[in-house]
Amino acid sequence: MLERKIVCITGMPGAGKSFVSEAFSRRGGKIIVMSQQLRRKYVEEGYAGESFENFAARMREKYGRDIVAKLSLEGIETKDSLVIMEGVRNREEVDLFSRKGKTVVVAVHAPPRLRRERLLARMRDVEETTIEAIVKRDMENLKLGIGEVIAMADYMIVNDDGLDQFKSRIEEVVRRVLEDGSS
Secondary structure (H helix, E strand, C coil): CCCCEEEEEEECCCCCHHHHHHHHHCCCCEEEEHHHHHHHHHHHHCCCCCCHHHHHHHHHHHHCCCHHHHHHHCCCCCCCCEEEEECCCCHHHHHHHHCCCEEEEEEEECCHHHHHHHHHHHCCCHHHCCHHHHHHHHHHHHHHCHHHHHHCCCEEEECCCCHHHHHHHHHHHHHHHHHCCCC
């Protein structure tokens, strides 16, 4: 039986992680968006009036820095041979995934100015409605350890040109990861 491959997608908000996840999904991978797993838990266990960020901090303090990875692992089925963990935030999460299968880390980078423009344009979250809120969220991600995960990535995809160039870079990395998974 082939060993499960877990592709950890990391990058700051607005860098383009979902594009990378979708490219792996088209090759048969199962996407697990880690923040959605935590949001599910927030709905179940968040205190009245508690912000999502405060809930996340409370969960990490109570259950460890890899709690979101633990929640995300619940979404893996035995048949899943290629799993994409979108939104890895710290080294402890990568370490946990490494105990569950062959793990490859793919970082997506985009310059802060471009990321902020994208976040303001999509306004997916209430937290992303001002530059100040986006900068605050960036700092929170850095405190969680995302910078270390990005720095230690097996592959880096830079998203600073047009969409066609970005998609081409993604396809090259996906091909390389699926061929052998090593850097």
